[in-house]
Amino acid sequence: MAYKFEVEQVDAWFGAKQALKQISMKIKENSITAIIGPSGCGKTTLLRCFNRMHELVPDARVSGRLLFDGQNIYDDDVDPVKIRRRMGMVFQRANPFPMMSIFDNVAVGLKMNGVRNKAKLREAVERSLKRAYLWDEVNDALDKSGVSLSGGQQQRLCIARALAVEPEVILMDEPCSALDPTATAKIEQLIMGLKEQYTVVIVTHNMQQAARVSDYTAFLYLGELVEYAETVPLFENPRMELTEQYITGKFG
């Protein structure tokens, strides 16, 4: 089994404050990995290290090696923009571009990459919306504003936007935390389908969501990787007492 990511002794800081401490883990290709842990444990920071977004924060820095398809993305000669193009990102709050139509929201990445051929754009938009399980709900309203959709639809629109540029990895930062159970179920179903083509890493506060959708789960606490294992064994019989305490709600 090929590893999409190999994280080797990664530290991350915000100024003098260390957010991640010596994180080492490997993420298999075409798998779904959930990152769980209490607020402030470094989940989002770790996710943002995967596509070099962490360093966009002033005073933020990273050390260690993070191999993406065997290449250390923190090597001096690596262009972070090129790395980010290979990874789609979905955020907690759906963030469609408010002035754009549904069609343009999906096509925007391709247009920015220079694609002008209308037939190609149309094909990519349809394909992406279908993969995001949104096509049937919007195919007769592609010229309507993206923000006219419901919260769950907007989030799937954002996923379609991420998929349109044909990434290899989808990074999701609590993608369902603002959604109701029905919308959450649709996104979870979508996530499960994505792993056939993509490697998915998802940060979630919702442990049941991690248990439902992921193949592997990483538990972070105070910036350290406490336990990283296959999801079912981790939720049935965690090896570390701290994991047990956290997932059973006996913390603190």
Next chain:
Amino acid sequence: MVRLMDIGLERLKNMTIDMAKLSENTVSTAIDAYIQSKDVSGEIHKWSEELRILQDEVSELAVEVIARYQPVASDLRFIRSCMEISYGFSRFGRYAYDISQVLGTFGDLSKCDKSLVKKAGEQAKEMIRMSIKSFTGRDAELAKKVRNMDSVVDEIYLQGVENAAKTRQDDFKCSVSALLILRYLERIADHATYIGDSVVYTITGERSPRK
């Protein structure tokens, strides 16, 4: 911090302990009554039914706790074990009832040699006691010992089979009735072993292969 789920888990534990006491007494009474040629089938039937009802209640509560709180880790293992263990206790009740029926089926057995049943009965009762103690005391080491004791009952049962195969026509009633009871005791011992296995699973997460 007391969690809402803890209230359900405590009730589950208490119900399982109630079953433990009742099932131990039921098996013990049935074995002793056979040895003393005493008919206790009425009482045993009543207790066996109680155990069956209690097992249903444990299952219902377990499902409720799962539905309400989505337990994981040691909580989840405990609930699964309570369901398995309560099933074991209800089987004790059922086999005790089967033992109590033997006298009614075969009639007077007071002249029969009951030494094998006595031996297997003592061993099975001890296994039940140990499995219950391991559950109430969360003692994985004690629970593992129950598994090691199972072979003794198996051997006595096989001895009973051999005896029955060689039996003379006039001893037929004694050997077949003893063999039936030995078979029930052998099953009781197996279930005591499973209860021990469930206790080990609750504590360590390790599962033993079923026999």
